[in-house]
Amino acid sequence: MTIFYPVPERLNGTQARFIQIVNTVCALSNQGVNIKLISGKIPGFNQTDVLKSFSITPNDTLEFVFLPIIRKSRFLSVSISAIFYLALAIYLYRYKGSGVIIVRHPKLAGFLLTFKGLFKMPIVFEAHEIFHLSTEKASVKTALKRLEKKIYTKSDALITISDKLRDDIDSIFGLTGKACHTVPDAVRDDFFLSETVVAKRTFLFYSGSLYKWKGIDLLIEAMRYLPDETLxxxxxxxxxxxxxxxxxxxxxxxxxxxxxxxxxxxxxxxxKDAKLSFIPNIQSEISKYTSPLKMFEYMAAGVPIVAANLPGISEVLQHGQNALLFTPGDVEGLVRQTKTLLNDMALAAELAKNAKEFARSYTYEKRAERIIDFIKRIFYNRNSITQNR
Structure with missing residues (x-):
C-alpha cells in the first residue's frame, strides 16, 4: 500500500498540525506502508533535517518529497499556492493509480478533487473542524461552505478527529453512504514517563498555542485565586x-x-515536575471539535488534568474517572476543580493513573493501525461496511 500525503506548507515549525502530520505518517510507515509526504521545499533542509527537528528516526518506507512553494513572508504579503499545486499535480500524475491520497487542507483537497481524473487515486479527507462555522464574514462563509460541500460530496472517504465533528458534518452536509471513520489525535511513546509522586511536583502547567479560544486568559485569571501556586x-x-x-x-x-x-x-x-495540567478552552466553533495533542500528552505523562467540558474533549476525558471537567469559560469552576485536586493528592494520583492507562490506546502506532484498517476495508474490500459509527 502506498499513501500520498500532500501538505501545502513547509514543515519547519512547531505547530500542532505539523507534529500530528509528521508523527502520523512516521507511524504509518512503521506499519509497512509506503509513505510519500509531499510538502514545500525548505531551503537548506533535507529529509534527515526535518525528521531530526521532530525527533524522529528515519524509516525506509517514509519518503519526503519537497516541491517548490512560495509562502507569505516579510518580503511577500501573500502566499502563492499555484506553484505548489502545479508541481503536485505533475508529481501525482507520474504515480497515477498507484495508491491513496490523504489530505487535511481544504483548499488543496478541493484542487485535488477537481483534477482527480488525472491521478486515478481515491482521496481521503481528514477533517479537523468545520471551517465555514468559524467565520462571521458572509462572503467567506459562503465560499467555505461551498468548498466543504464539494469535499464531503466528492471525496472517497472521510476521517474525523472526533465523533462530534463527524455527526455535525453529517447533519450539515449529509454523509449517507460515505465511508467515514473517527480517528482521534495521538501521543508519542516517549511521553509515557516513569512514575513520579504527584505530591512532590512543583507547578501547574499548560502547553500549546495561545489563541483566544484556547482559554489561556481564563487560566491566567484563575491564578488570582490560587495564591500559593505557580503556572x-x-x-x-x-x-x-x-x-x-x-x-x-x-x-x-x-x-x-x-x-x-x-x-x-x-x-x-x-x-515530570507538573502537579496539574490544563485544557481551558472556551466555547467556540473551533474548540467544539478539538482533539488536542496536549490532552494525550498530559495523559501519557501521568499528570492530573483539569479540562473544559467540550464535546471533542469529553469523548476522551471522563469527569471523575481520568480528569476533572468544568463548564467552558467558568473561571470559578476552573478554580474549584483545581483546588479539589490540589487538596486531594490521592484523587489526583488516581485520575492520573487512569488517564495514563487510557492513553495507551491513543498512541500514534494505534492511530496508524486505525487508519490502515479503515483504508483496507474501504478500498481493498469493496463489500465492507462504509459508515463506521
Missing amino acids: VIAGGGGRLDELKQLVKHLGLSERVTFTGHLPHNKITELL
Missing part, C-alpha cells in the same frame, strides 16, 4: 506579548512563567 505556560505565537501584559496587569508576574515554543523533549521534562 508555567509553554507556547508562543502572536499573543505572547499580550498575555504577558495581562499577567503584569493582574500582578502575577512572579507566579506565571512563559517559556515560548519548546521542542517536545523539553515539554516532557517539564511534565
Whole structure:
C-alpha cells in the first residue's frame, strides 16, 4: 500500500498540525506502508533535517518529497499556492493509480478533487473542524461552505478527529453512504514517563498555542485565586506579548512563567515536575471539535488534568474517572476543580493513573493501525461496511 500525503506548507515549525502530520505518517510507515509526504521545499533542509527537528528516526518506507512553494513572508504579503499545486499535480500524475491520497487542507483537497481524473487515486479527507462555522464574514462563509460541500460530496472517504465533528458534518452536509471513520489525535511513546509522586511536583502547567479560544486568559485569571501556586505556560505565537501584559496587569508576574515554543523533549521534562495540567478552552466553533495533542500528552505523562467540558474533549476525558471537567469559560469552576485536586493528592494520583492507562490506546502506532484498517476495508474490500459509527 502506498499513501500520498500532500501538505501545502513547509514543515519547519512547531505547530500542532505539523507534529500530528509528521508523527502520523512516521507511524504509518512503521506499519509497512509506503509513505510519500509531499510538502514545500525548505531551503537548506533535507529529509534527515526535518525528521531530526521532530525527533524522529528515519524509516525506509517514509519518503519526503519537497516541491517548490512560495509562502507569505516579510518580503511577500501573500502566499502563492499555484506553484505548489502545479508541481503536485505533475508529481501525482507520474504515480497515477498507484495508491491513496490523504489530505487535511481544504483548499488543496478541493484542487485535488477537481483534477482527480488525472491521478486515478481515491482521496481521503481528514477533517479537523468545520471551517465555514468559524467565520462571521458572509462572503467567506459562503465560499467555505461551498468548498466543504464539494469535499464531503466528492471525496472517497472521510476521517474525523472526533465523533462530534463527524455527526455535525453529517447533519450539515449529509454523509449517507460515505465511508467515514473517527480517528482521534495521538501521543508519542516517549511521553509515557516513569512514575513520579504527584505530591512532590512543583507547578501547574499548560502547553500549546495561545489563541483566544484556547482559554489561556481564563487560566491566567484563575491564578488570582490560587495564591500559593505557580503556572508555567509553554507556547508562543502572536499573543505572547499580550498575555504577558495581562499577567503584569493582574500582578502575577512572579507566579506565571512563559517559556515560548519548546521542542517536545523539553515539554516532557517539564511534565515530570507538573502537579496539574490544563485544557481551558472556551466555547467556540473551533474548540467544539478539538482533539488536542496536549490532552494525550498530559495523559501519557501521568499528570492530573483539569479540562473544559467540550464535546471533542469529553469523548476522551471522563469527569471523575481520568480528569476533572468544568463548564467552558467558568473561571470559578476552573478554580474549584483545581483546588479539589490540589487538596486531594490521592484523587489526583488516581485520575492520573487512569488517564495514563487510557492513553495507551491513543498512541500514534494505534492511530496508524486505525487508519490502515479503515483504508483496507474501504478500498481493498469493496463489500465492507462504509459508515463506521
